[in-house]
Amino acid sequence: MTRPRDFAQVDVFSAAPFHGNPLAVILDAEGLSNTQMQQIASWTNLSETTFVLPPTQAGADYRVRIFTPTGELPFAGHPTLGTAHAWLENGGSPLADAAITQQCAAGLVTIRQEGGMLFFAAPDTMRSGELDAATLGHIRESLGVAPEDISGHQWVDNGPGWAAVQLESAEQVLALEPDFAAAQDLKFGVIGAFPAGSEFAFEIRAFLPDRHAEDPVTGSLNASVAQWLHRAGQVGSSYRVSQGTRLGRAGDVHITCEDNGTIWVGGAVTTCFRGTATA
Structure with a gap:
């Protein structure tokens, strides 16, 4: 009833x-x-x-x-x-x-x-570590980027199945026009840094090839990417991420990294x- x-x-x-x-x-x-x-x-x-x-x-x-x-x-x-x-x-x-x-x-x-x-x-990831060659190849083909354009890559799966790659700049991230068919239903994110002194530290984009869509703002991906960047020593105690720009959104994600390794996403x-x- x-x-x-x-x-x-x-x-x-x-x-x-x-x-x-x-x-x-x-x-x-x-x-x-x-x-x-x-x-x-x-x-x-x-x-x-x-x-x-x-x-x-x-x-x-x-x-x-x-x-x-x-x-x-x-x-x-x-x-x-x-x-x-x-x-x-x-x-x-x-x-x-x-x-x-x-x-x-x-x-x-x-x-x-x-x-x-x-x-x-942020919950613990179910899968971490560098991407295998086949997965990385699918993402590179989808993004249309050369091997040297990718400065880092990682499994960042805390439930939805995310993989992630890092480009050198936010400008490169914003210019991407992914081919969803080439990604073979793999959920993946792409992150790149803004110049020092910018309002945001990074631009991130989240792609959902199974839906032929881009997610506007993604807490789970930001959480696991923050864990990765924190482990790699690339970020300080707090920073902000911009997401959704190409979709006309203005996502503002706040990240706090505690000394004990806990990542807060808000x-x-x-x-x-x-x-x-x-x-």
């Missing part, structure tokens, strides 16, 4: 509405089947739709399931921040004063509020629509 359920659509990684990455949140998903959740996510046709449920793990404030139009993800970054924001606005109260604890298929994720923004603690979240969904 269908019934009204609290619903929000939020914009993540932007303080100005409609400039970040949208997320649909069903705030009361009890009773929905896997098939119904997938059907709703396919219908919203956003990169992700989340479904909030009572927690089943000790210490969690809520449980979230994250669906793309084609399947479920164990973890994703902008859905984590967007869901936490919508949950708080809908009257959610954390068990702990200092942080929110989200339960998802990848485990427990800590989220904190700071300076009007939300930050999540940004502003704005509610664009609130109401009820009938499901």
Whole structure:
């Protein structure tokens, strides 16, 4: 039987509405089947739709399931921040004063509020290390770049399956026109540095060849790339990343690297629509 359920659509990684990455949140998903959740996510046709449920793990404030139009993800970054924001606005109260604890298929994720923004603690990667020659070859072919254009590469998979390559400059990253067919459904990101003294340290782009699309702003990719760059000694204690520029967005991702290795990924979240969904 269908019934009204609290619903929000939020914009993540932007303080100005409609400039970040949208997320649909069903705030009361009890009773929905896997098939119904997938059907709703396919219908919203956003990169992700989340479904909030009572927690089943000790210490969690809520449980979230994250669906793309084609399947479920164990973890994703902008859905984590967007869901936490919508949950708080809908009257959610954390068990702990200092942080929110989200339960998802990848485990427990800590989220904190700071300076009007939300930050999540980056989960451990499921796969890291340099890319194999075949994978790197597919990415190079997709991007149309020479071997010498790539200054670094790494598996940065914390759930969605990301691979990443580094170019020398943000200008090179912004100029890319990828051939999605050449990537063979591999999800990958590309990062390049801005000149010293710029507002942002890096420009990053996230490509989803299986959807023939570019993701506007990507928390999971920024999280695992930050872990990689931090291990490599390329970044300091904090920096900002620009994303979505080629799509007309203005994603602003804040990264904080703690001495103990914990990476925090954050940004502003704005509610664009609130109401009820009938499901």
